[in-house]
Amino acid sequence: MTQIGIHGANGRMGKQIELCLLDEKNANLAMLFNEGDSYEILFEKSSVIIDFSAPSGTKNLLEFARTSPKPLVIGTTGLSEKEKELMKQASSLMPIFYASNMSLGVAVLNHLAKQASTMLKDFDIEILEMHHRHKKDAPSGTAMSLAQSVAEARNLNLQSVRISGRNGIIGERSKDEIGVMSLRGGDIVGRHTIGFYENGEFLELNHTATSRATFAKGAIKIALWLNLQNAGFYEMNDFLGI
Known part of the structure; x- marks a missing residue:
């Protein structure tokens, strides 16, 4: 059973993913992470982490992940080119999926x-x-x-x-x-x-x-897929095979 941690759990998308995980047969909720919580515990409990936080939160997540690699599904919007480059650099150590829209x-x-x-x-x-x-x-x-x-x-x-x-x-x-x-x-x-x-x-x-559940369910499907991938940077075309 895949254990999914939610980074940015208090946000609208974080809450929607939490709800959708209640009906997911192949994954469980590992931890709800918000600012001030322990990254050590998040990474220890999670098989894969879904991030819908803020650019500063995504940066903190990536910096910690470099010391403890873990598959990351990142859907945070508003990232700078520097933050996107940090994501691509970190993907040499772990599988990282990024999309501004999980639909x-x-x-x-x-x-x-x-x-x-x-x-x-x-x-x-x-x-x-x-x-x-x-x-x-x-x-x-x-x-x-x-x-x-x-x-x-x-x-x-x-x-x-x-x-x-x-x-x-x-x-x-x-x-x-x-x-x-x-x-x-x-x-x-x-x-x-x-x-x-x-x-x-x-x-x-x-x-x-018509519903945020569209994006939440997409992120969960991608997380289950990413957990089986090797280190590298992945986008939606990789997931869809197009």
């Missing part, structure tokens, strides 16, 4: 977006993400992952072409511009739309999450 549907959306970006090379690309009023980072990590994927498909540098607001801009939309816009309000769990627009037609791909 299998979003993974397929990302895959389709890459294909559409290549096939519809003259179409303008716009990405819109909507989340609840309490979400702390914007744009969402998922929106940024989508933007990175379509930019790479067109051999573009995302930093050079991304627009996340048009207030005060004078002039037409540039050919390679990729818009990434955010809306916040109410209790929206998550909605992502990536649109491809051309004169006379457009195509929009949508994914809507």
